[in-house]
Amino acid sequence: NEVKLTDNFWLPRLRINHTVTIPASFERREKTGRVKNFVMAAERSGKFCTIYPFDDTDIYKTIEGASYSLSLFPDPKLEKYVDSLITIIAAAQESDGYLYTARTIDPNNVGPWVGKVRWEKERELSHELYNAGHMYEAAVAHYLATGKKSFLNISLQNADLVCSVFGPDKKHVAPGHEVVEMGLIKLYRITGNEKYLQTAKFFVEERGHYKGYDSTSNDEWKNGIYWQDDKPVVDQTEAEGHAVRAGYLYSAMADVAALTGDEKLLNAVDTIWNNMVSKKLYVQGGAGAVGAGERYGANYELPNSTAYNETCATIANVFWNERMFLLHGDSKYIDVLEKILYNGLISGVGLDGKSFFYTNAMQIKNSFTHPDMEPERSGWFPCSCCPTNVVRLLPAVPGYIYAQKDDKLFVNLFISSNVSLNIQNKQVTIIQQNNYPWNGDLKFTVNPKNSFDFSMLIRIPGWAQNEAIPSDLYSYKTSSDKKTIITVNGKEVGYDIQNGYAVIWKIWKKNDIVKVMLPM
Secondary structure (H helix, E strand, C coil): CCEEECCCCHHHHHHHHHHHHHHHHHHHHHHCCHHHHHHHHHHCCCCCCCCCHHHHHHHHHHHHHHHHHHHHCCCHHHHHHHHHHHHHHHHHCCCCCCCCHHHHCCCCCCCCCCCCCCCCCCCCCCCHHHHHHHHHHHHHHHHHHHCCCHHHHHHHHHHHHHHHHECCCCECCCCCCCCHHHHHHHHHHHHCCHHHHHHHHHHHHCCCCCCCCCCCCCCHHHHCHHHCCCCCHHHCCCCCCEHHHHHHHHHHHHHHHHHHCCHHHHHHHHHHHHHHHHHCECCCCCECCECCCCECCCCCCCCCCCCCCEHHHHHHHHHHHHHHHHHHCCHHHHHHHHHHHHHHHHHHECCCCCCECCECCCCCCCCCCCCCCCCCCECCCCCCHHHHHHHHHHHHHHHHCEEEECCEEEECCCCCEEEEEEECCEEEEEEEEECCCCCCEEEEEEEECCCEEEEEEEECCHHHHCCCCCCCCCCCCCCCCCCCEEEECCEECCCEEECCEEEEEEEECCCEEEEEECCC
16 A cells, blocks of 8 residues: 556556446445345344355455555545444454354354354355455455554454364364465464464365365365365365365465475475466466366366356466465566466456456357356356455555565566655655556656665566466467666666566665666
8 A cells, every 4th residue: 555556557447446346346235135144143133135155255355445445545435334334244243253144144044055053064165264264354454554443353353263263172174265364364464463373374284184075086076176175285286176265275375384484385385386387377367267166177278168267266366476476586476467467357347347257268159058158248246256356456456566575676567656665764765657568668766765775676577588478388489589678877787687587786866767678
């Protein structure tokens, strides 16, 4: 929320997300009964009135998106509405912190997806921990954007309950749909409370120990692959199973590896990433080729005519690649993230801000013989995970532009913007100006409060170095001999490339200008 966009590509999309998509999403939550579910849960009476027990998350994800958006576009009316929803959510929470409307409304009539007691069907269908994870992520976004602790306190009470129930000497389960792990990590980063990190680590490590699977079966639901639960994560070598769940798991693995220094976990997530980017990623950044199970297929199973490419899976892949960059500081992860952002992701929402693709086809042959292939965008889906995921991802894009470590400033994405930040406790403002992605001329105006030295690391994209993707999965038909040119205050400079970044070290003074000419 420190980065203010000024560009012509992302800023209009973020405005439409704020003025059209977020209000439309909240309106649909009201009309479809998702808000009513919370009201009935507060009253402890009624009948759960939507289809899926994870419908609670559509409200959480929209609040997350609205929170990020409020930091970009202050909006008292929207903020007041979000506050009113948080009040409703608080009333629905049970006294010990449990929050799951599908059970709380009427514990004796919970439907086929939900067990008779809490978390009984968590491994398969109930999504109780999935709901919790999205709530945590939304609460952190709300706190960071507004400074209010109302939603954060609800989440912390729920997380405390989760940590008291699950653990090495407590209840064992591998969450059926990952995301609680990512949410717990965010709570840990906010609070510093070690138990949130340890419970996230426990959930990651709990995979692969369930004895009820049939390892001889080719059915991914029966052998555990669908849930990334067929073997311990440290022994997994391929991106497998449901592509959204997988992306959330791999994001959490990267988080836990970074925070604990677990070498086995680090090696595993590196191996899985290499498999994904070299054998299971579509040319436009889509993931999850197979419609049956919304899952990754076998190596090189990337058909055009039946490509599934769920929007949520591309978003999960953005989360994963950002964390891989934070873990390693290598630009190849941002290369993949950028490809996804500009191609396989934004295809999931129309420029009108209110029409969506659940799947992102590579080719439409026949919608009768391939019913999963959507020939046009839709305004609504009974399972509305993708639209609400878009709602929360788009206003978070400014947070992907820069990164810092010690005296290094990483420039990852080329989006016209202004940012004020501190590098080793010294204030500096960066003004970025360009017409990217239509033009490769980039301008950075560096304004330190007082002159001081630091390194500016500017990503030189793989595509500007004849690399279509950081693997041999795709390659360009022809190569270019054009090189990236960098000038500082009008003079061309030589530069070293480290992990895909041009490193420019100098004593920076006010109005220093760096220009980068990428060969488009």
